[in-house]
Amino acid sequence: MTGIPAPRRTPGLSPAIWRPVAHVLGACLTLVAILWALGVPRMLGISFYPQQLLALVLGLAMPIAYLSLPARIGADRDIAPWYDVVAALASALAVGYLVIRYPALVNLVFSRPLGVWLPGLVIILLLLEALRRAAGMALVVIIAVFLLYALFGDLVPGRLQGRPQDWQMLSGYMAFDSNGILGTPIAVAATVVVTFILFGQLLGVTGGSAFFTDSALLGMGRFRGGAMKISVVASGLFGSISGSAVANVVGTGVITIPMIKRDGYPAHKAAAIEAVASTGGQLMPPVMGAAAFLMAEFLSVPYSHIVMSALVPALLYYIALFIQADLEAAKLGISRVPASEIPQRRAVLGGLHFVLAFVFLIYTLFSLNWQPERAALVAALSVVVTALLFGYRGGRPRFGTILGTISATGLSVVEIILISGASGIVVGVLNVTGLSFNLTYALVQIGAGSTILLLALSALVCIVLGMGLPTLGVYVLLAALVAPALVQMGIEPIAAHLYVLYFGMMSMITPPIALAAFAAASIAKAPSMATGFAAMRFGWAAYVIPVLFVFSPTLLMIGAPLEIGIAIVTAVIGVWLISAALAGYLTTRLGPLHRLALAVFGLMSLVPAGVASWGIVSDLVGVVGGAVLLVHAFFFQKPSTAPETAT
Structure with missing residues (x-):
């Protein structure tokens, strides 16, 4: 009797090889961002184009994506197959060539030499495939549509007709020009976002995240509906430094949703409250899903101005959610969290030193007017020093664990780097084809001079375009496509940008594609659509408040x-x-x-x-x-x- 032969394994790199390589690349990515944020190259007298450094960051992120992310989304990664290894090497070589040859080639984009368009084409294709693995197909499809528009814009009828571009010129332009892949979105991600994610990682390994969750338990656990209020507070605190609404749901929801359900609350409403609270974190300063930093760049205003303007609407959002959680608990007779699950006050107070990091962050941002990335590094240093000195709940982090956050940060920002680079393609198409002006003009014409009609239309566009997209991708797309039309109608620029951010984020809890609500529903084992509609009810404030601050910027502290x-x-x-x-x-x-x-x-x-x-x-x-x-x-x-x- 002959046995069935075992299926042949695709040749490739074992985890013992590709994982250390990915961790080294991740550490290099973080260190590059830190050195740039501290101005070390300038201190050493090293001169280069900013795009060279941005390309270096991209050249580190893309190989990590191919080594660590399987071609089939959701599959387990064991062996890194040979074709992924080839893609990782090809992306590193193509971007490395761009880094080295950038000064000599940047002015030859419109001449279409082989040395410009060929590496540009390779980078675009490999970037889109890496993006598909990291963030799914939705954003890739949108970017592909924009690229097709750039090539065949003259075939589009009406006001949106654009200037067609030669594919060779377009490839070089997207890869080399500062309005393309190496533009503002990736510049923000490569410095500000990396340093804030490092700050968040350090809070996680030193006990800072546990301190804030324990604080929420201690502060809210003794009141009626304590589990729901803990969810609101903990998700708001965690989400304010998190880069993703879905990641926030997963990070805090695995703790809060079972607590809420155990109190007797319906599963779909427990999931809805967590989804709304987690989504609000992307609207709450200081990080706002990295959109705040990009908004400051787009509007050419200090980051502190964005924070002050966004603060009151975000607080109103959470006040509305908190009141509903309290009243729902009273209506259902839900009592406090069991005393055995509430941490001791003395133990929680031992973590107050973590608050010092936020004091430093606020002081350096608002009093000293430091750049956000430098302020984040000071806050991160504060977390490390105080955690090593005082610890939390009887434990102190090991020095090796702290060092591990350098590579962990690099690995965790890969998705944001890829999204930012790909978002640059959208910005590049808008610039090179004239679509930005055409779309703004079309929206204003459709609005027919009615601000209410334009706002309603813009809100619908924002929710539709935001479905299935991560926070940063949502904002870049909407800031380029919709915000200019609102500004053209005389709306305050910062109000216009916050308006599109709010309605873009509402796609996370608005069916039919409500990623945050669906992620919470999977944890709660609740119906997805019922969770989405309940989330819309709990998050009602985010549908109303943006309209109010557009008409009266007093809610934006203006x-x-x-x-x-x-x-x-x-x-x-x-x-x-x-x-x-x-x-x-x-x-x-x-x-x-x-x-x-x-x-x-x-x-x-x-x-x-x-x-x-x-x-x-x-x-x-x-x-x-x-x-x-x-x-x-x-x-x-x-x-x-x-x-x-x-x-």
């Missing part, structure tokens, strides 16, 4: 201090009233008319006084009417004691 203060106070009141209306509960279950009244007065309170001449009257009526309803609920209604059935 204007007289008194006007800003009044706008914030009335907005908080409005958020509370609308959240109560959506929850259908205050001290007892609310009837339809009561909920409608709360929603109407809440919307009137939300409208900033600066929106129109009637804004002050709207605020006054909304606040007074809402106050009457609240007084009636808290002082004249009998509180409900029987919890509702969870649905």
Whole structure:
């Protein structure tokens, strides 16, 4: 009897070879970013084009992608097959050639020599395949459509007709020009994003992340619905330094979602709360999914200005979610977290030294006006020093573990580097074809001079284009395609950019493709679409607040201090009233008319006084009417004691 021969294994590199190589490349990527952020080349008198250094970072990221990411997304990586090894070497050689020959070739792009367009073509193709492995097919398809437009734009009818480009010139332009792959997106990713991810990695290995989760448990665990509130606080804290809404869901949801479900909360709503809280992290300073740094570059304003402008809308977002979590808990009779799961106060207070890192970060950014990457390095150094001195919960990180974050950072930013480089292709096509002007003109024409219509159309475009894309890719695409049309209509530039970021991020919780909601649903073992629609309800503020700050930038801290203060106070009141209306509960279950009244007065309170001449009257009526309803609920209604059935 003859046995069945074992299937032949594809020849390639074993994990004992490719993993150390990937870790070395990752460490080199991080070190290059650190040295650049500290200005070491300038101190040593080394001169080069910035694009050479950006190409070096890309040349380190692409081989890592081919060595560590299988061709079939989701498959396990064991042996790195020979064709991936060839792709890794080809990408390294092509980009290495660009690094070395860049000064001599950069001015020959439009002459189309073989030495320009051939490596450019190789880089584009290998970059798109690496991007497919790292971030999925959606962004690759969008970029391919843009490239096809660049080649055949003259065939597009109407206002969007573009100038067709020669494919050889286009290949060289995308690889060598500062408006292409080596443009602003990858420049931000290669410095600012890498240093902030390093900061986050160090918080993880030193116990800083555990400290903030424990702080959320300690602060919220003793209140009703403590598990839901812990989810909101922990996901907000983690998400504010995380680069991905989905990663935030996975990182905190594996802890918070089972806690919420155990309290008796429906699985789809438990997942929805986590998804909304995690998505909000991409809208909360300081990192904002790396979009804040890129926004500062696009608008040519200090990073601190972006942070201040984004802070109030993000806080309103979380206030709305927190109030709904509290009222839902009261409605369902969900109590506090068991005392056995709440950490001891003394143990948590032992980690207060981690807060010092954020003090340094804020001080260097706002008082000293340092570049974000330098401020992040100071904060990272603070984390290392205080963790080695004081530790957390009786443990101190090993020096080897801290050093390991250098390579871990490089490996974790590969996706962002690839997305940023590929996003440069979109920017390059917009510049070289004139599509940016054409699209802006078309949107303004469709809006027909109506700001409301343009905002509605832009919101729809943002949600559709954002489906399936990571945060940075969403923002780059929308900042190039949609924001200029809003600015053209006279909207404050920073309001326009935050508007597209908000609605782009809402694609993460808006069906039919709601990546953050679906990721949370898989953890909760809940229906995906039910989770998505519940997430839309919990995240309602993000659909309303951007419209308000477009019409009245007082919510972006722009204007007289008194006007800003009044706008914030009335907005908080409005958020509370609308959240109560959506929850259908205050001290007892609310009837339809009561909920409608709360929603109407809440919307009137939300409208900033600066929106129109009637804004002050709207605020006054909304606040007074809402106050009457609240007084009636808290002082004249009998509180409900029987919890509702969870649905």
